Amino acid sequence: MSAPPGPDVIPLASGPATPVIVANDLRYTYDRRHYALDGVSFRVHRGEVFGLLGRNGAGKSTLIKAMTTLIRPTSGTLTVLGFDPARDGARIRERIGVVQQGESFDFTTVQGNLDIYGVLWGLPKPERVRRRELLLERFGLGEVRRKRAFDLSGGQKRRVQVAREFMHDMDVLFLDEPTVGLDVIMRRTLLDSVRDEVRRGLTVVFTTHNLEEADYLCDRVAVIDEGKILMQDTLENLKRLYGGKKTVDLTVAGADPAAFYRRLGERLGPRVSLTAQGTTAVLLTDDTKTALSEIAELARSLGVQLEWLNVRTNTLEDVFLRSVGHREDRG
Amino acid sequence: MKVPNILRLVYRNILVNVDPGSMMILVGLPGLYLIFFGYGFQALGSGGTGGASYLAYLTPGIMAFQSVMAGTTGGSMLWADRRWGMLSQLLMGPYTRLQYLLGIMLTSLLFGLVGALVMLGIAIALLSVVPVGLGPLAVMLGTITLGSIFFGALMLLLSALVKSNTAYNSIQIMLIFVVNFASTVFYPLSRGLPLPLQVLFRINPLTYIADAVRGAYLGNFTATDGLQLVVLAVETVVALFLATRAYLRSDVSFE
Numbered sequence: 384m385s386a387p388p389g390p391d392v393i394p395l396a397s398g399p400a401t402p403v404i405v406a407n408d409l410r411y412t413y414d415r416r417h418y419a420l421d422g423v424s425f426r427v428h429r430g431e432v433f434g435l436l437g438r439n440g441a442g443k444s445t446l447i448k449a450m451t452t453l454i455r456p457t458s459g460t461l462t463v464l465g466f467d468p469a470r471d472g473a474r475i476r477e478r479i480g481v482v483q484q485g486e487s488f489d490f491t492t493v494q495g496n497l498d499i500y501g502v503l504w505g506l507p508k509p510e511r512v513r514r515r516e517l518l519l520e521r522f523g524l525g526e527v528r529r530k531r532a533f534d535l536s537g538g539q540k541r542r543v544q545v546a547r548e549f550m551h552d553m554d555v556l557f558l559d560e561p562t563v564g565l566d567v568i569m570r571r572t573l574l575d576s577v578r579d580e581v582r583r584g585l586t587v588v589f590t591t592h593n594l595e596e597a598d599y600l601c602d603r604v605a606v607i608d609e610g611k612i613l614m615q616d617t618l619e620n621l622k623r624l625y626g627g628k629k630t631v632d633l634t635v636a637g638a639d640p641a642a643f644y645r646r647l648g649e650r651l652g653p654r655v656s657l658t659a660q661g662t663t664a665v666l667l668t669d670d671t672k673t674a675l676s677e678i679a680e681l682a683r684s685l686g687v688q689l690e691w692l693n694v695r696t697n698t699l700e701d702v703f704l705r706s707v708g709h710r711e712d713r714g
Numbered sequence: 715m716k717v718p719n720i721l722r723l724v725y726r727n728i729l730v731n732v733d734p735g736s737m738m739i740l741v742g743l744p745g746l747y748l749i750f751f752g753y754g755f756q757a758l759g760s761g762g763t764g765g766a767s768y769l770a771y772l773t774p775g776i777m778a779f780q781s782v783m784a785g786t787t788g789g790s791m792l793w794a795d796r797r798w799g800m801l802s803q804l805l806m807g808p809y810t811r812l813q814y815l816l817g818i819m820l821t822s823l824l825f826g827l828v829g830a831l832v833m834l835g836i837a838i839a840l841l842s843v844v845p846v847g848l849g850p851l852a853v854m855l856g857t858i859t860l861g862s863i864f865f866g867a868l869m870l871l872l873s874a875l876v877k878s879n880t881a882y883n884s885i886q887i888m889l890i891f892v893v894n895f896a897s898t899v900f901y902p903l904s905r906g907l908p909l910p911l912q913v914l915f916r917i918n919p920l921t922y923i924a925d926a927v928r929g930a931y932l933g934n935f936t937a938t939d940g941l942q943l944v945v946l947a948v949e950t951v952v953a954l955f956l957a958t959r960a961y962l963r964s965d966v967s968f969e
Contacts, residue, residue: 451806452805452806453802453805453806472810473808473809473810476805476806476807476808476809477808479806481803481806481807483799483802483803483806485799486798486799487798487799487800487802487803488798488799488800489726489729489730489798489800490730490733490794490798491729491730495729499726499729499730502722502725502726502729503722503723503726503804503807503808503809504807504808505716505717505722505808533798
């Protein structure tokens with residue numbers, strides 16, 4: 384039997400700034416040579432949606448496994464809801480919900496899957512039925528309630544998995560790519576459902592490839608690649624990463640685009656980041672007006688035609704691509 | 715009142731596994747063995763059965779066989795949970811690995827005992843086999859309990875170690891065949907058998923189970939039967955240890 388909660392244990396009614404997950408220098412290796420997690424540190428606060436962004440194999444799912452007590456980190460410290468997963472895994476698992484990336488169903492109907500989950504979480508029958516009916520309706524599963532979960536379409540299966548997790552109360556919900564296979568309307572319904580729960584105090588750790596939905600849902604994100612966190616901050620701060628710079632996309636036609644971009648780089652100086660490939664280039668600048676007049680003047684003087692010019696505000700995708708891209712450049 | 719975790723898991727296992735297909739394998743197959751073999755071989759007389767009719771000889775054998783069926787049910791449950799992602803889902807829920815393991819063992823044990831009673835019921839109702847008293851019945855069910863735990867542990871060990879579904883199913887079918895037919899479930903050990911087969915008969919745990927269940931049923935439980943049960947108990951402890959260790963170390967990961 385575990386000890387009763389100590390002073391470090393996070394009570395249910397903690398304030399919004401209370402960290403519910405604290406990771407310091409987490410490492411995890413499968414074979415003592417390759418690190419799936421390589422010195423990961425971060426905090427997730429109560430009531431926020433924390434996004435983990437990264438490519439396939441970046442370490443997102445390994446991190447989720449560590450936080451949900453499935454694997455034990457090789458070194459570093461980790462607490463979830465004030466508990467150490469290695470010692471008090473059961474106490475953590477009583478207060479979390481997990482939607483796995485892969486399918487996970489009992490070989491029975493949709494309704495049966497929700498019912499069984501209610502049984503597993505110890506819900507009394509009336510409450511089980513009430514929640515089941517509510518969730519079947521909220522996630523648009525009423526019509527398929529008597530179908531076997533394995534016979535559903537990919538999107539319907541995903542909805543069942545997410546709906547099922549709301550059968551029980553929890554303090555932290557881990558969503559590992561929950562919207563894969565969902566159509567636009569259902570994706571929004573799901574994200575809105577998560578938002579509703581967050582307003583009631585739920586903390587969410589969310590992994591995704593879809594940066595639009597991370598933008599929609601997350602308060603803070605961490606970009607993870609090759610087991611390392613490259614950057615983490617609020618979405619606003621990350622978008623201001625380059626001091627409020629804007630992105631200029633540019634495509635030219637003419638005799639020597641490379642010479643044009645080289646001259647343009649020299650004229651704009653080090654305050655503008657310019658990445659060119661063939662006839663296209665991407666510029667990052669905090670002085671769009673000057674950059675545009677320089678582009679126009681140089682194009683005129685070199686006889687280069689401007690085929691495409693677009694100025695846009697930074698998106699989360701830009702932040703992601705730049706952080707991962709810079710890493711590849713260094714590598 | 716809060717229901718203990720293990721009982722919740724047992725309830726869930728029953729809900730998930732009580733489907734017509736599983737029941738056909740668990741009860742239908744041994745039932746058909748009992749009816750077809752019972753009627754088919756009854757006419758051959760009672761040579762080597764210690765004077766009992768072949769049906770009276772076969773009934774406790776088939777009841778003992780339920781311990782193997784219980785074991786395969788347990789292994790299949792673990793395999794299916796891992797295959798369909800429910801093992802990792804449950805282990806990220808309010809359950810420990812040990813509770814999950816005990817939940818499976820208890821469910822398969824329950825299936826084994828109920829299956830044995832169903833076999834006895836079929837034998838009494840359809841084949842006019844003599845009912846058994848409560849005392850011998852307790853010994854029979856106790857032996858089947860021990861046997862179910864042994865085969866449950868063996869199958870859990872197998873499902874923890876084997877990574878391919880095809881390999882698991884092939885090994886399971888082969889194991890059931892060998893364990894079943896190289897035992898005294900269907901026929902007594904014949905001195906005419908080649909020596910390797912005689913050895914296989916003698917070291918097969920199902921022989922110990924079948925002999926003990928039959929001894930209790932026919933009222934001639936011997937010291938040898940008792941000794942065999944002691945050996946079976948030791949083997950069960952070893953199998954349980956190995957299965958638990960393999961399972962606790964096995965990967966339950968999801969992607």
